[in-house]
Amino acid sequence: MVTAKVWVLKKHFEGFPKSSDFDLKHIELPNLKDGELLLESVFLSVDPYMRPYSQRNMKEGDIMIGTQVARIVESKNPDFTVGVFVVARSGWRTHFISDGKDLRALPPNWPESLPRSLALGTIGMPGLTAYFGLLEVCKMKSGETVLVNAAAGAVGSVVGQLAKIWGCKVVGCAGSDDKVAYLKKIGFDEAFNYKTVASLDEALRKASPDGYDCFFDNVGGEFTTVAINQMKTYGRIALCGAISQYNDSVPQKGPYVQMPMIFKELQMEGFIVSRWNNRWEEGLNTMLKWVMEGKVKCHEQVTEGFENMPAAFIGMLKGENLGKAVIKV
Ligand SMILES: NC(=O)C1=CN([C@@H]2O[C@H](COP(=O)(O)OP(=O)(O)OC[C@H]3O[C@@H](n4cnc5c(N)ncnc54)[C@H](OP(=O)(O)O)[C@@H]3O)[C@@H](O)[C@H]2O)C=CC1
Numbered sequence: 001m002v003t004a005k006v007w008v009l010k011k012h013f014e015g016f017p018k019s020s021d022f023d024l025k026h027i028e029l030p031n032l033k034d035g036e037l038l039l040e041s042v043f044l045s046v047d048p049y050m051r052p053y054s055q056r057n058m059k060e061g062d063i064m065i066g067t068q069v070a071r072i073v074e075s076k077n078p079d080f081t082v083g084v085f086v087v088a089r090s091g092w093r094t095h096f097i098s099d100g101k102d103l104r105a106l107p108p109n110w111p112e113s114l115p116r117s118l119a120l121g122t123i124g125m126p127g128l129t130a131y132f133g134l135l136e137v138c139k140m141k142s143g144e145t146v147l148v149n150a151a152a153g154a155v156g157s158v159v160g161q162l163a164k165i166w167g168c169k170v171v172g173c174a175g176s177d178d179k180v181a182y183l184k185k186i187g188f189d190e191a192f193n194y195k196t197v198a199s200l201d202e203a204l205r206k207a208s209p210d211g212y213d214c215f216f217d218n219v220g221g222e223f224t225t226v227a228i229n230q231m232k233t234y235g236r237i238a239l240c241g242a243i244s245q246y247n248d249s250v251p252q253k254g255p256y257v258q259m260p261m262i263f264k265e266l267q268m269e270g271f272i273v274s275r276w277n278n279r280w281e282e283g284l285n286t287m288l289k290w291v292m293e294g295k296v297k298c299h300e301q302v303t304e305g306f307e308n309m310p311a312a313f314i315g316m317l318k319g320e321n322l323g324k325a326v327i328k329v
């Protein structure tokens with residue numbers, strides 16, 4: 001008999017999540033039936049979407065939603081071998097039983113030397129968000145100027161590096177000087193700390209006096225209001241996330257975007273990465289190749305211990321992560 005530890009949403013978040021909103025529970029798992037397998041989580045992901053998702057789609061007492069890299073420890077399913085690592089969407093749990101239908105194997109050519117946690121980051125959902133968001137939503141072209149915020153995070157750091165690979169000038173903003181130094185190290189042309197600049201408007205203008213063709217927006221709110229005025233005519237804005245609004249108890253009000261959108265003939269499109277589920281393999285293979293070739297660098301903020309998942313989640317929302325925030329069980 002295996003006992004799984006799980007993190008439950010004890011109380012719906014009000015404003016910023018608190019440790020007391022979570023409960024750690026123990027669940028005894030039953031013996032496997034034919035066709036089932038037992039998995040243990042090795043790495044788990046904390047992602048910004050968990051905050052708005054919990055509000056809309058979860059009840060108090062539900063296990064937190066989330067993705068993990070897990071190892072098969074027992075199998076009564078001939079399609080799955082013990083010892084194999086997969087990506088699962090089983091929430092914040094140390095162990096779980098699956099019928100195998102929702103599991104995704106890591107790419108078969110995954111090198112031994114490469115941390116499997118990257119399947120939750122650059123070679124996983126966040127990396128593909130950058131890949132498809134830039135290619136299919138921003139439709140950026142070589143020679144254009146791309147702006148990305150939350151640039152030192154899981155998605156933003158990949159956006160900047162892909163835009164460089166595809167021949168663009170890249171401007172990134174992040175919330176600490178260490179993050180800004182990291183952006184320069186990984187090839188951003190311009191980077192600044194949005195928390196310490198005297199004027200965001202001036203900092204954006206200084207970084208690209210001619211304006212921006214593409215804006216990959218991870219932040220929303222006031223940042224978007226300022227940045228939209230610096231788009232070039234026919235510019236494209238990919239609305240990827242709005243993390244500056246996820247913890248608001250009272251929704252923010254305008255200013256509104258219509259006037260700059262009309263005058264500059266802009267396109268603004270929201271997207272969810274799962275739109276490209278049918279191209280997941282293409283995206284993963286491309287990211288894996290570029291990581292192995294050293295063209296895309298990865299940084300992870302690894303928190304040790306399943307017990308520390310709420311702290312890692314809260315820390316990520318506060319900006320304590322450089323690169324992808326993951327938990328090592
Ligand atoms: N549309 C889609 O399919 C997807 C969307 N997303 C979205 O992309 C964005 C980035 O996600 P991800 O890369 O995983 O997370 P990150 O790794 O970037 O971590 C979140 C970062 O957001 C920044 N942040 C937090 N609060 C604020 C704020 N008030 N203003 C500005 N920045 C803030 C912090 O960085 P800093 O120190 O710079 O402030 C923090 O490190 C999120 O909005 C997320 O919801 C992610 C995946 C898929």
Ligand SMILES: CCCCC/C=C\CC(=O)/C=C/C=C/C=C/[C@@H](O)CCCC(=O)O
Pocket residue numbers: 048049052053067087089104119120124125240241242272273274
């Ligand atoms: C799915 C929740 C949507 C909430 C929207 C809020 C903010 C935008 C955002 O952050 C969206 C994230 C979407 C993530 C989707 C993930 C799934 O497709 C699971 C991927 C599993 C995997 O890693 O393979």
